[in-house]
Structure formats: structure tokens, C-alpha cells
Amino acid sequence: MxxxxxxxxxxxxxxxxxxxxxxxxxxxxxxxxxxxxxxxxxxxxxxxxxxxxxxxxxxxxxxxxxxxxxxxxxxxGWPHNEAAPEDPWEGDPVAWVTRLGRDDMLNRRSLLSAGLYSLAALNLPANLRTITARSGQPRRAGASDVERIRMMSSQFATADDMFGGGHARSTVLAYLIHEVTPLLHGTTGKARPELFTAASQMTYLAAFMASDAGNAAGLAQKYYIQAVRLAEEAGDPTAKATALRGLATQAVELGHSARAVALAEEAVSTLRGKCPVRVRAWMAGMCADAHAANGNTKAALNALHQAESDVERADSIPESQWTGAYRRASLEHQTGTTLAQLADLSAAEAHLINSVHARRNIERRSRVLIAARLAGVQLRQRRPDVAAATVLELRDDLPLLASGRVTGELVKLRASWVPDRGNPTVNEADRLIASLTDR
CATH class of the missing domain: 1.10.260 (434 Repressor (Amino-terminal Domain))
Incomplete structure (x- = not known):
């Protein structure tokens, strides 16, 4: 029929x-x-x-x-499908994180629906619901528990940037679902808001790692959404804006620029000006990237100017802070990617070079990812030998990384310089990438 x-x-x-x-x-x-x-x-x-x-x-x-x-x-015209995904904005975020983490670790078939990235899920509810009572054995937590979670998040984040989101992801998930979410069932009093903020930050890290590892995009999206909801329950606008920024970044990378603009602007609005200047710069930089992807040059440049102004007068960063630690190197990267999307390739190249050179040793994944994007900009200027030389400078770092985003950039490079494989430098770089990606 x-x-x-x-x-x-x-x-x-x-x-x-x-x-x-x-x-x-x-x-x-x-x-x-x-x-x-x-x-x-x-x-x-x-x-x-x-x-x-x-x-x-x-x-x-x-x-x-x-x-x-x-x-x-x-x-x-098809019957109701049991595999249809649930609305991640409904239900208990603690239960969501627990279920996502367990299924993620075990690679269960339920992830077929969890892994589906949904544009509809990017429509934020007018009012986020918070859960007032949860089932399960209550456990009390205090300031020492919050400090432990924050310290572990910082350590995991450092390992993520050293080796990529695909490294030790199951360890992060195990800590999240076995050590963190059980504390969210029974804690009351002064420690509760900070506990939910810490849980939101670790869930954000789980989302970021899933996205960087190249796992199903919808899985990272759902972690980000639960990070938003946990931050809402904590009453923490900075943690909420951080998770919204993660959703915006993912939307840009997947080509949904109009949704990215809305999410980035919602992140800025969530802060209501009540945040460290450096965090505000972080959000403005994301707005610039989203506006550039959406083709709005004026808005993108205005946001870049705001980010630069804020970075110039930001206070020093506490060593324990790993989200919102927007340094000059980060601004250079965001400026480079924004200008590349606006087709100002020469200026984009200069900023990306500055960002690569300013990265610390512990920022291996960031440095390599930016260098790969730099090579892409150099290739767009029809300088394949220079792009290949940029890749060859990464030969010691690349084998240490488990990053789907880095791999994706390298695969794009290989596809783009096919006509130039007669160049010895391109050939050498091509063989290097092939040895790492053709597995």
C-alpha cells in the first residue's frame, strides 16, 4: 500500500x-x-x-x-517506534546521567536512540523543571565531597587535553555514576548547591570527551543537556552557561549554525553579567564563532572585540579552574576559526599560529587540533607544502592522541590535498596521516 x-x-x-x-x-x-x-x-x-x-x-x-x-x-506513515528517543529535558537529570553513563560504558543497544543528535532537543524549555524528591538510598555529602569531585574533574580534564577524549573515558564515566550521582539523592543544606554544580561540571566533561572522541553526537548532546539541568538545580548560572556553550560548540561543528547562535546568546543571557570577566570573554568568543558560521560578519566581529576587551582586563586564573579559563591562546584560536569562516584566511592563519605557539605542554590535544585547523587554512590558500609541513611537526604528538575531532581534521586534509600528492612534503604528511587513520 x-x-x-x-x-x-x-x-x-x-x-x-x-x-x-x-x-x-x-x-x-x-x-x-x-x-x-x-x-x-x-x-x-x-x-x-x-x-x-x-x-x-x-x-x-x-x-x-x-x-x-x-x-x-x-x-x-509508520507505526509508533519503541526506539524513538526520549525528551532529554524531561525526567530526572540524575537518573538520565546514571543511565547514559552505564549504557555508554557497556555500549548497550539503547545507545542507538541515545546517540541520535536531535535539533528539536536544542529548543530550550521556557522553564526548566527541577526535581524536589528522588528515590533511592540517600547519602549525605559535605564540603569535602565537593572538593574531591572538583579535584577529580580537574585531573580528568588535564588528562583529556593531554591524550584526547577517547582516553580513559570509561574511567570518568565510572567515577561519575558510582561516586558522584549517588550523592545527589539525599544531600540537603549548605553543601547541596555546590554539589550539584560539581556534578554539572563533571557531566559537562563527560559530554566534551564524548564529543571529542567522535562518539555518537546525540550522546554528547544528552550529557550536555543534563549538565544544563544539574546546573539549574544548583542555581549556578555560570555552570549552566558553560553547558549551553558546549551545546553551541557542538552545533557549530555539526553545521547547525542558526541553532548555535541561539544557544551561545542564551549562554550569555544566562550569566546576566554576574560572572568573572574571563568567563564572559569565553562566552563572547563562542558567540563570534557561531555568528561567523551563520554568515553574520558584523555580529561576529563585534563579539570578537568584546572577547578581546574582556581578556585584556581579566584577572589571573586560579590553578584549580578548568572551565572558563579563557586565556590569550584560546582567544587567538577562536579569532582564527572565526576569521577562517569569514574567509579572511591570511589573518586567520596568523592567529592560529599564535595560538599553537602559546599552548602549554599539557595542552597537547588543543595544540594538535588547532595546528590541524591551521593546516586546513593554509591548504585553502593553495599552499599544500606549508600545510603538509605543519602536519609533519605533529608527528611526535599524534600517536599519543585519541581524539575523533583531530582525526576528522586530518581526514579532511587528506581529501583536500589529493591533487598535490606529487609534492614530496605532502606525500610524507599523507603517509603519516594514513598510518594513524587507516586502521
Missing amino acids: KNTALQEAIAAAGKPYTQIAKTINAVGAEAGQSMYYDPAAIAHWLSGTIPASTAVPVIVEAFARLLGWDLAAHDL
Whole structure:
């Protein structure tokens, strides 16, 4: 029987079958699923064939993006799908983090839906609900517990930047679900807000590591959302803005620039000016990146100017602070990526070089990622030998990193310099990348 609902959705999208199939496959890739649908598959669905249950949420999300509004399986003529993802803004954030962490560590099939990145989930509720009572064995926590969690988060964050988000991720998750979330069930009194802030920060780290490791984008998105909700329960606008910034960064990297602008601006609004100047600069830098990705040159440059002004007059950073520690090197990176998106490649290159040179030894992943982006900018200026030389300078660092973001940048470089492989330097750099990525 012909699927008229799907036919109407295709007509409303106004895209050829090839473009629809490409969008479906791209959404699947974000969720960590290899999909190879083509126009023939869409024709089969129109004739009444129902896709595999694990594919239906992916196809629904793809059509939601093509149409610009939320959909369910029945809107495409298919029965209710048990694999359909839950709304991450509903339910108990503590239960969400616990379940996500356990499933993540065990690589359970439930992650097929958890790994689906959803544009609808980027629509922030008008009012975030907080949970007033939780089931489970209550455990009391005090200032010493908060200090331990903060110290461990800082240590884990240092290891993340040394070796990439794919290293020791299961250790971070185990600490989060076995040592942190149990404390969130029964603590009351003065320690409670700081405890939830510390939990939000560690959940943010879990999100960042999942994103950097190249795991399913939706998994990182859901960790970020729960970090927002835990910060809301803590009454901590800085922790909440930090998690919103993480969502904005992810949206830029996945190509959803308009949503990134809204998230970055919401992060700034959340702070209401009540935060360290350096944190405000961090948020302004993200706004610049998002506006540039969205094609708004004036807004991007204004935000960059604000970030630079704030960095210039920011106080020194406490050694224990690992979120919002926006240094000059970070501003140089954000300026470089912003200008690259605005096609000011020469200036972008200069700022990225400054950022690479200013990075400390413990910032290996950041330094390598920025250098890879620098090579991309150099290649866009048709200087493949210079880009290749930049990559070759990383030969000692690259084998130590487990970072999907770094790998992604390197793979893009290889694809872009194919015509230049006759150049000896390009050939050498190409072999280096191949030895690390063709596994």
C-alpha cells in the first residue's frame, strides 16, 4: 500500500531523493550508524516497506531537519517506534546521567536512540523543571565531597587535553555514576548547591570527551543537556552557561549554525553579567564563532572585540579552574576559526599560529587540533607544502592522541590535498596521516 504520509513529507521538503538519502545517511553517521540509503530505498518506503526499527528514528530526524518542524514516526506513515528517543529535558537529570553513563560504558543497544543528535532537543524549555524528591538510598555529602569531585574533574580534564577524549573515558564515566550521582539523592543544606554544580561540571566533561572522541553526537548532546539541568538545580548560572556553550560548540561543528547562535546568546543571557570577566570573554568568543558560521560578519566581529576587551582586563586564573579559563591562546584560536569562516584566511592563519605557539605542554590535544585547523587554512590558500609541513611537526604528538575531532581534521586534509600528492612534503604528511587513520 502506497505510503501517502511519506509522499506528502517528501513533497513538502521539496528535495530530490538523492538529497533526502544524503541527509538520512548524514544523520545516521552522527549517531554512529553507517547508513547507505539511496533513492531506491526511498521508493521502497513509498510503496509500503517499513525501514528497520533502528533506522526509523534517524529517518524521522532527517525529515524533521528537511522540513523545519518536529515529527514522529506516524507523521511519515509508520507505526509508533519503541526506539524513538526520549525528551532529554524531561525526567530526572540524575537518573538520565546514571543511565547514559552505564549504557555508554557497556555500549548497550539503547545507545542507538541515545546517540541520535536531535535539533528539536536544542529548543530550550521556557522553564526548566527541577526535581524536589528522588528515590533511592540517600547519602549525605559535605564540603569535602565537593572538593574531591572538583579535584577529580580537574585531573580528568588535564588528562583529556593531554591524550584526547577517547582516553580513559570509561574511567570518568565510572567515577561519575558510582561516586558522584549517588550523592545527589539525599544531600540537603549548605553543601547541596555546590554539589550539584560539581556534578554539572563533571557531566559537562563527560559530554566534551564524548564529543571529542567522535562518539555518537546525540550522546554528547544528552550529557550536555543534563549538565544544563544539574546546573539549574544548583542555581549556578555560570555552570549552566558553560553547558549551553558546549551545546553551541557542538552545533557549530555539526553545521547547525542558526541553532548555535541561539544557544551561545542564551549562554550569555544566562550569566546576566554576574560572572568573572574571563568567563564572559569565553562566552563572547563562542558567540563570534557561531555568528561567523551563520554568515553574520558584523555580529561576529563585534563579539570578537568584546572577547578581546574582556581578556585584556581579566584577572589571573586560579590553578584549580578548568572551565572558563579563557586565556590569550584560546582567544587567538577562536579569532582564527572565526576569521577562517569569514574567509579572511591570511589573518586567520596568523592567529592560529599564535595560538599553537602559546599552548602549554599539557595542552597537547588543543595544540594538535588547532595546528590541524591551521593546516586546513593554509591548504585553502593553495599552499599544500606549508600545510603538509605543519602536519609533519605533529608527528611526535599524534600517536599519543585519541581524539575523533583531530582525526576528522586530518581526514579532511587528506581529501583536500589529493591533487598535490606529487609534492614530496605532502606525500610524507599523507603517509603519516594514513598510518594513524587507516586502521
